[in-house]
Amino acid sequence: MPIRTEPMTVNVGPQHPSTHGVFRLRITFDGEEILEVEPILGYLHRGSEKLAEERNYVQVVTLTDRLDYTSSMINNQAYCLAVEKLLGVEPPLRAKFLRTLVAELQRIASHLVAVGFFIQELGAFGTPLMYAFRSRERILDLFEMLCGARITVSYMRPGGVFADAPPDFWPALTQFMHDFAIEFNEFEQLLLENEILLVRTRGVSPLPPEMAINCSVSGPVLRASGVNWDWRKMDPYDAYDKVEFDVPVGSHWDNYDRFWVRMQEVRQSMRIIDQCVAQIEPGPVRLVDLPLVIRPEAGAEAYGRVEASKGELGFYLVSDGGIAPYRCKIRSPSLINLTVTEHLLVGWKLADMIVSLGSVDINMGEVDR
Amino acid sequence: MNCQLAADNILFENALYRVIYDAVGSFLPCWLAYVAAGLAIMLILVNAVLLGAALVTWFERRLLGRFHNRIGPNRWGPFGLLQPIADLAKLMTKEDLIPAGADKITFSLVPLVMMAPLLLMTAVIPFSKNTALANLNVGVLFILAIGSLTTVAIFMAGWSSNNRYALFGAARAVAVLISYEVPVVISLLGVVMVAGSMSLANIVQAQAIPFLLVQPLALLIFLTGMSAELNRTPFDVAEAESEIIAGYHIEYSGIKFALIFAAETGAMLVVAATIATLFLSGWVGPFAEYIGWFWFLLKTLLVLFVFVWIRATYPRLRVDQIMALSWKFLLPLSLINLAATTLEVFFLRDSAGTLATIDLWIMAGINIPLALGCIFLFGNLVPENAKVLSVRPTTVVVPAVATVEVR
Amino acid sequence: MYGLAMAKGLMVTLKNLTKKPTTVQYPEERVKQHPRFRGEEFVWYEERCTGCASCAKYCPLGIIKIVTSPSETAPKQGDKYRLEVFDIEIQRCMFCGLCVEACPYDCLFMGSGFEQGKYSRKDMVLHVEDLRQADKHPSTFFRPQLEASGYDPRGGRPLNWREVGRESWRWHQQEKSGLRLEHSPVDTAGSQQESN
Known part of the structure; x- marks a missing residue:
């Protein structure tokens, strides 16, 4: 006679060490296997979109810092691109290169956080996380040098960046790139072929490309599913049309590929930074014709998007001629990437659930906005 | 008197x-x-x-x-x-909390039940010459038997906490502990056979050369198995803090938590001491008559270092993979080791049934290549698709490009 | 062979064991703080302030409260106002620096500290008297003329209003024509190679 069993419902989060913030999953388990998943959001809702309607166009930059706080620079960039499209202006060339450079630095920092926590969730006690954060700290130091803050940078402004890099930034950047190449090699040696990592992630929670496209997934998750899609290539913004880089694409669509794509993207970002440093030329960094308080013409609309570290980050702005946007819609990649949660988790085990969630790399600041 | x-x-x-x-x-x-x-x-x-x-x-x-x-x-x-x-x-x-709906008696007993076997285990370990509390003639058996009692405490904790995470931890712990008992016991049979005694003091005496060399496979299996029994990385599924937060001791606080924690680290210490005794020749060293405790401590620290080193490096395995490792990898290895040791002891022993130092060297000469060969063999049995990495086929699916109008 | 990468991983951690720790012991040692750091206590030069309240208008959170009255020292009526209230609610401040950016007379600077923890919310408001009396270690955030002088707010002496420079708009003009950039990355890369 078979033993009678019954499913067990467990609340994972909002206070759980591995849900990347205040994310809650109500999961029904059969033993260790997942039967049902119900994601519950909204614990970190701060009303960023509504707040943006109360602030003028430059002040909104400070709000974008707080969306995905592991990649503030890229958020700034997306918003500033949207405002520039709204006004129909172009930032100076040096500003474009500076933006590209800091966005790629931020992408490295963000991917290091993602990969570090991914391994932490696999159960490595802190070591890879600490190594990742060791490098990330150096990047944040560079940001402090550049704009006076480490996380909430507010570096970019519509029409450029607020100030040029200080003279000691460039030697520090060269030094960092030199050290980081060594540290990242070490990091790859520690992780990339580790057998435990492989058996834990290879073949787990595959996301087929059709499903990924249908769910409007973007960023490394989409590329790990074998879709070659990167806004930096498809619709180059800032200085991305002047640099060369490859888009790593996964072939097994699983957790390992999502991890692998991020590791490779860090390498590509390093390439882009080197090219930016080689190509950047003296010049103004901000459109000085642009007043501090911007008034676009009434009825203007614009959608600015970038390839953020987590996916396509877009700002849709509508102007009514006033000093504040009439509407500011944020397309946040983390929220939309979460639509595949159920597909990724159901049928897998509790331990894989945490890892799959980590491989999507959500950030609750961006999900709940 | x-x-x-x-x-x-x-x-x-x-x-x-x-x-x-x-x-x-x-x-x-x-x-x-x-x-x-x-x-x-x-x-x-x-x-x-x-x-x-x-x-x-x-x-x-x-x-x-x-x-x-x-x-x-x-x-x-x-x-x-x-x-x-x-x-x-x-x-x-800190406040000593007992969660609502918990089985109070069982819940409170857990720290004691965890602590007791640990203290009992130390009784038979010889810290130096003539310093074991009891030179038990079934020392190895005693350690194995008492050591597995911790399972009971862990299951008591998980069951009585009235917490689902704790229950996950307890169920995982019991499954892991029970499957790892088997290879651990079989691996120690080899040691016992070579030493010709189950008493830990006699095993130390028998180690003319450390059993690390004579029984490398047994050491590997014992180390792995004990890592699993101690809930240490990469087998720490019972208290996987990234999955089930703290596993079976999630509800414990205050002095109870302190005791459970002390029992866990203490168990690590005792296991390290056991390994030092069984495989690294315990207190034997230069001037062992006077500073045997020093050699013993040094060897224990070495084993502890290895434990910490492993914890600092590896991610965690999944429960089913841990079971697979035990049954598909460690159990065959331990049987091979047992068979090899049996044959060697059978052919090498003299009429009194004892082994000379030269015999031990011969066994080391056979067993070390055997261990390397076995690991190599089993390492290559793993399916190919799991290890590939650097060169990757890229099957690229590019979706039909939707025309995006940007104003 | 299976298991080789695991051994490699062990070697990596062992190598890192022998390295010097990257962390520092905070209260005794500190990491280097860069001059542009956007710190807590604001530096305000009353001599320059006209009471235009641009900072208050530009603050995204509206935490700056300014009350003025006509100043007797002003050359002519309406040129300058006396500040009666200048409250900055530091507890809500997010240190974005937009107030400093908005100041047309270069009289408001970011500070350089970050250790101003207090026990009461009341104490978390910077009043006009605090701003007057504070030691003035201005951050070089958005003040390129100060940055060009090589001033380091941590460790540097307090500066008075004559020393912090006042050329914000001229800088903008220069930057527009690309004159201000003596330090291009190409130069620094070249000097790096020479030193190597």
Whole structure:
């Protein structure tokens, strides 16, 4: 006679060490296997979109810092691109290169956080996380040098960046790139072929490309599913049309590929930074014709998007001629990437659930906005 | 009164015990002296284990810090040595919570049930020449039997906490512990066979060359199995903090948590001591008559270092993979080791059934290549698709490009 | 062979064991703080302030409260106002620096500290008297003329209003024509190679 069993419902989060913030999953388990998943959001809702309607166009930059706080620079960039499209202006060339450079630095920092926590969730006690954060700290130091803050940078402004890099930034950047190449090699040696990592992630929670496209997934998750899609290539913004880089694409669509794509993207970002440093030329960094308080013409609309570290980050702005946007819609990649949660988790085990969630790399600041 | 300890008493060989016994025996009745001396030496042992557990906590945290390129705890006392004391003081002042719906008696018993086997295990370990509390002639069996009692405590904790995460942890722990008992026991049979005795003191004496060389496979299996039984990375599924937060001891707080934690680190210490005794020739070393304890401590520290090193490096395996490792990898290996050792002992022993040093060297010469070969063989049995990595086919699906109008 | 990468991983951690820790012991040692750091206590030069309240208008959170009255020292009526209230609610401040950016007279600077923890919310408001009396270690955030002088707010002496420079708009003009950039990355890369 078979033993009678019954499913067990467990609340994972909002206070759980591995849900990347205040994310809650109500999961029904059969033993260790997942039967049902119900994601519950909204614990970190701060009303960023509504707040943006109360602030003028430059002040909104400070709000974008707080969306995905592991990649503030890229958020700034997306918003500033949207405002520039709204006004129909172009930032100076040096500003474009500076933006590209800091966005790629931020992408490295963000991917290091993602990969570090991914391994932490696999159960490595802190070591890879600490190594990742060791490098990330150096990047944040560079940001402090550049704009006076480490996380909430507010570096970019519509029409450029607020100030040029200080003279000691460039030697520090060269030094960092030199050290980081060594540290990242070490990091790859520690992780990339580790057998435990492989058996834990290879073949787990595959996301087929059709499903990924249908769910409007973007960023490394989409590329790990074998879709070659990167806004930096498809619709180059800032200085991305002047640099060369490859888009790593996964072939097994699983957790390992999502991890692998991020590791490779860090390498590509390093390439882009080197090219930016080689190509950047003296010049103004901000459109000085642009007043501090911007008034676009009434009825203007614009959608600015970038390839953020987590996916396509877009700002849709509508102007009514006033000093504040009439509407500011944020397309946040983390929220939309979460639509595949159920597909990724159901049928897998509790331990894989945490890892799959980590491989999507959500950030609750961006999900709940 | 003049008391004499019988020569067949298991405490007879303990030098310290006899000193105390003779001292108190001069003015107490013999039965009382026997009990009093026993209590005194127990007090020493219990405190040593608890203090040792505290120091192991410090050692592990410091070392992990250095592995992480951090400094680690360094505020309290020289090099932060008093950190465990500070932690203990903090934990003692915390509220001792018993969750609603918990089975109160079972819940409160758990720290004791975890602590007791650990203290019992230390009784048979020879720290130096003639210093084991009891030179038990079934020492190895005793350690294995008592050591697996921890399972009961873990399951009690998971069951009585009335918490689903705790239940996950307990179920995982029981499954893992039970499957790892088998290869661990079989691997130690080889050691016992070579030494010709189950008494730990005799095993130490028998190690003319450390059994690390004679029984490399057994060491590997024992180390792996014990990592699993101690819930240490990469087998720490029972308290996987990234999955089930703290596993079976999620609901424990205050002094109960301190005791459980001390029991865990203490178990690590005892297992390290056991490995040092069984495989690294225990207290044997230059001037062992005088500083045997030093060699013993050094070897224990070495094993502890390996434990911490592994913890600092590896991610965690999944439960089913841990089971697979036990049944598909460790069990066959331990059987191979057992068979090889049996044959070697059968052919090499002399008429009295003992092995000379040269025989041990011969066995080492056979067993080390055997171990490497087995690991190589089993390493290559793993399916190919799991190990590939650098060169990857890219099957690229590019969706039809939707025309995006940007104003 | 399976298991080789695991051994490699062990070697990596062992190598890192022997490295010097990257962390520092905070209260005794500190990491280097860069001059542009956007710190807590604001530096305000009353001599320059006209009471225009641009900072208050530009603050995204509206935490700056300014009350003025006509100043007797002003050359002519309406040129300059006396500040009666200048409250900055530091507890809500997010240190974005937009107030500093908005100041047309270069009289408001970011500070350089970050250790101003207080026990009461009342104490978390910077009043006009605090701003007047504070030691003035201005951050070089958005003040390129100060940055060009090589001033380091941590460790540098307090500056008075004559020393912090006042050329914000001229800088903008220069930057527009690309004159201000003596330090291009190409130069620094070249000097790096020479030193190597």
